[in-house]
Amino acid sequence: MGSFSLFHWIIVIIVVMLLFGRGKISDLMGDVAKGINSFKKGLADGDAPPAGTPAPPSQITSQPAPTAAREEVPRS
Template sequence: MGSFSIWHWLIVLVVVLLLFGRGKIPELMGDMAKGIKSFKKGMTDDDTAEDTRSDPRTVDHRPGETVVASDRNATKP
């Protein structure tokens, strides 16, 4: 009762082949391998993209330039 006999495994194999067909199983495995390769490539692309990213500042600052904030709501004395 603990393990299946050879006849059980043969019946399971026949049912799987009938459901998926003879050529479908290698095709599924090939698609799965392509997916794994694509995932790995995407992970390495993310790592290199972070290293080569430019400075995320949106405002250019020139050295020696003084920035003064003006207060439009201030009243003159």
């Protein structure tokens, strides 16, 4: 009583094809595949930040600022 028969599934598929059309469904699946590939690539990159983004403050090494050598002048 609660399950669909083959006839019901055929009607559902026909309605979906009429609403979305063949082109829209294939475009949607292509976009999903691109998203999955991008996600996998992001996982493979690990903790490396994307190009063009500044490093977080924890990764910036601070070095003392260079100081100009002072010339000592003898006082008279």
